[in-house]
Amino acid sequence: MKTTNSKRLIATGKNKERYSFTVKNRYEYNYKKEKLVVELIEEPDGFTILSCNGVRYPVEIVSRRQNHYEVLVNGVSYTFAVETPFSLNRNKLLATLNPGGGSEPITSPMPGKVLDILVEPGQQVQQGEPLLILEAMKMQNSILSTVSGQVVKINIAKDENVAKGAVLVEIK
């Protein structure tokens, strides 16, 4: 008397690569009509193994934010957003209604200390122009602008320690 409770989930990667799965139950999926029996196993030595139709791969779920996942397979990082067909379509619609517009944040690629800031708010910068000098692991690194535009905001001060991913400068 079991009801078929299958639904579709679509994983979209960074470069819009898309994989669509049919979920039969928590351990059975279909991909392009191929049946996949999947299980996530915690091994005694601390490793996480993804078993797919009996073949085992070492994996790791690095982070989860809502439906966004960063996972490692063989140590290579992948990010995917998992959505139902309904939410995928809704997001597509929202994207067409509100294209771009915001400022581009320049984030810190590593934790470190700001040694020098080379730009001022209001200054025009070219893509590839150094914005500030960040010291990390005793190496001085120039943080370059990823876009051309005007510096709208500088969020850090000289000699300040910053965490990885902190927004340093905003450019519009």
Place this chain on the structure above:
Amino acid sequence: MIKSLLIANRGEIAIRIARTARRMGVIVYAVRTKKEPDALYLTAADVVLDFPDTELSVSEFLDINALVKLAVDNGVEAIHPGYGFLSENADFASACKKSGVIFIGPPAEVIDAMGDKIKARAYAMNSGVNVPGGSKSPIEKVDDAKVLAEKIGYPVIIKATAGGGGRGMRIVSTPEDMQLMFSQATSEALNAFGNSSVYIEKYIENPKHIEVQIVADNHGSVIHLGERECSVQRKHQKLLEEAPSPALDGRLRKKMTSAAVALAKSIKYKSLGTVEFLLDKNGEYYFMEMNTRLQVEHPVTEMITGLDLVEFQILIASGAKLPVKQSEVEFKGWSIECRINAEDVQSGFVPSMGIIRGIRLPQGNNIRIDTGVRPGSEITPFFDSMVAKLIVHGNSRAEVIEKTMKALRQFHVKGVKTTIPFCKAVLSNPLFRSGYFDTSFVETAMDSPVHREPQEEFLAALLSVYAQTHNTTPITSDEVQIDPWVLKKRIRNL
């Protein structure tokens, strides 16, 4: 023969040194620091000494007085500095000598002569080795730098006089960049070496980085143990090394190794050392610098020669003669070393801090792993980010590339991101396989910094969907649903 030895270092190299020393019957002392009180390297020693509390802000392994005092107070005969830290510090070598402790390495004068890059250039020139055009004394002002750069022609490279490891080094291709690069180089040099002095040299564009291992005893014999190819670099940091080099034929090998031996003889070198050369497109080689210590990549030389370089260091420091003659050194097969660092390659090689939650090491013949971590070890910002070195030996270059690739596929680290996928990408790159790569390889010849196994992306998508399903499906899903007939019965029986 030395009877006891203090290792003034940590991590894999402390373990590596302890292994040979203990095999030779030497009592090994290790130094415990507050930053990693239960590190793996401490288990490799016979005696563990606690580093005393000091008010100095310098790193424990840079504290000359405290380290020498530790050795003296505990009656330890010799100190091995490993690599990095004080390994190329002449003051440390002379402080040891003054206190009657044997420093395992060359005499202080030699370290000083080679450590000052300007002096080293002069010595190399005198012994007949080619050096690139450049300054004969330190450059203090940007304007002087500009004048000299005009004379020898751009691009030029600014280097720290006390340099090493790529720090305080900047390439300048146009006069406009000189100001920024000069100030960056001097302040970085000051931070890293406590000495802001820099000099300028003609920059050899996209050379190969080839180094020759030499060994010299205190009785005047100097031999070489062949070359190592270290052209796979990023920002002057070596990432993967091999021996021998695919770029050298017998004639060039003979010329370069003889040059290295000639230089070592001319400066009365003692102990183990490495002469680094740049090899340009025309097969011309130039002296770059000499490293007066054991190198990170020394295992590839050990793999092809079957010799133990740390054993040589200890023997020479004890005053023994070299146990082998040049004619007895045999080179067999090919060896590759992969540096497995805790770095996030896909985010521009930023350090990946964290706790190692699991390690799976490859196993097999001709595989050697030098590591200083175990599950539970923490990768901290205090020390370098090396997790392990994977060293593989094979009969030919093609064979060792395949073997290394296979070993990397069995090498897994959980908890931090590592350079394993990067090493795989290097080994599977056609240019690397051809042997015609140079130091621009990592920046220009790699389509992707990571190697992706087939199906990897699909599996990542599947894992994400699996995780989402398991997070959103209530535990009382259909597999564990209570049969309504059972429920009805239960209610009736209440």
